[in-house]
Amino acid sequence: RKEVEQDPGPFNVPEGATVAFNCTYSNSASQSFFWYRQDCRKEPKLLMSVYSSGNEDGRFTAQLNRASQYISLLIRDSKLSDSATYLCVVNEGTYKYIFGTGTRLKVLA
Amino acid sequence: EAGVTQFPSHSVIEKGQTVTLRCDPISGHDNLYWYRRVMGKEIKFLLHFVKESKQDESGMPNNRFLAERTGGTYSTLKVQPAELEDSGVYFCASSQIATYYEQYFGPGTRLTVT
Numbered sequence A: 001r002k003e004v005e006q007d008p009g010p011f012n013v014p015e016g017a018t019v020a021f022n023c024t025y026s027n028s029a030s031q032s033f034f035w036y037r038q039d040c041r042k043e044p045k046l047l048m049s050v051y052s053s054g055n056e057d058g059r060f061t062a063q064l065n066r067a068s069q070y071i072s073l074l075i076r077d078s079k080l081s082d083s084a085t086y087l088c089v090v091n092e093g094t095y096k097y098i099f100g101t102g103t104r105l106k107v108l109a
Numbered sequence B: 001e002a003g004v005t006q007f008p009s010h011s012v013i014e015k016g017q018t019v020t021l022r023c024d025p026i027s028g029h030d031n032l033y034w035y036r037r038v039m040g041k042e043i044k045f046l047l048h049f050v051k052e053s054k055q056d057e058s059g060m061p062n063n064r065f066l067a068e069r070t071g072g073t074y075s076t077l078k079v080q081p082a083e084l085e086d087s088g089v090y091f092c093a094s095s096q097i098a099t100y101y102e103q104y105f106g107p108g109t110r111l112t113v114t
Helices: none
Strands: A004-006 A010-014 A021-027 A032-038 A044-050 A053-057 A059-065 A070-075 A084-091 A098-099 A103-108 B006-007 B010-013 B018-023 B029-037 B043-050 B053-056 B065-068 B075-079 B087-093 B110-112
Touching: A004 A084, A010 A021, A021 A084, A021 A103, A021 B065, A032 A059, A032 A070, A044 A053, A044 A059, A044 A070, A070 A084, A098 B043, B006 B087, B010 B018, B010 B053, B018 B087, B018 B110, B029 B075
Parallel strands: A010 A103, B010 B110
Antiparallel strands: A004 A021, A021 A070, A032 A044, A032 A084, A053 A059, A059 A070, A084 A098, A084 A103, B006 B018, B018 B075, B029 B043, B029 B087, B043 B053, B065 B075, B087 B110
8 A cells, every 4th residue: 555645537617617626645654745737847845834723724624624634625617727746745754755646636627 | 946956857877877867956955865766656755864864775676876065965866787777766855853744856967878
């Protein structure tokens, strides 16, 4: 079983749609959680950290469910520029990141 | 503020040759990390430096890989001799000590071994 699992997609959604991604992690002792965005052939860029209380940044909302060991990312009012791969990242209390394979999103005009 | 930079952006070498990748972290970031993504797989951790000291090299595939960070500034990752399975994208990341959990990535070096 992978340490961090994501549906690879692609998720094809029309502009203006709401889309949600989930990610599950295997280590219940994991401490920090992040969503990164990666455009084609570019570096991963931090989108948002994920806190137990949930957090929102504009059109983006992240949630953490420790009991079920999953995190989610909700994107409202999708824009063409949201098209990218979204990487779920878990930190188990050490310095290294554990990545999921990423979920590919395509927002269609 | 300049981000993490990596050189070269692409490298194509033959099996058995040596390649050295370079990473310049964000100024003031004492933590430096190397990661690798091979085709179709997730990005995987290779190793972590704090200043010039290796803290964790548990992800290094084998002894053909050597990472250094002399002086605690830039880092190099040498692959010698390169094998076909070393092909992939090598990312460097850096973070501050206080906010170690927020890592900033460089654009990566795409290595192709033929």
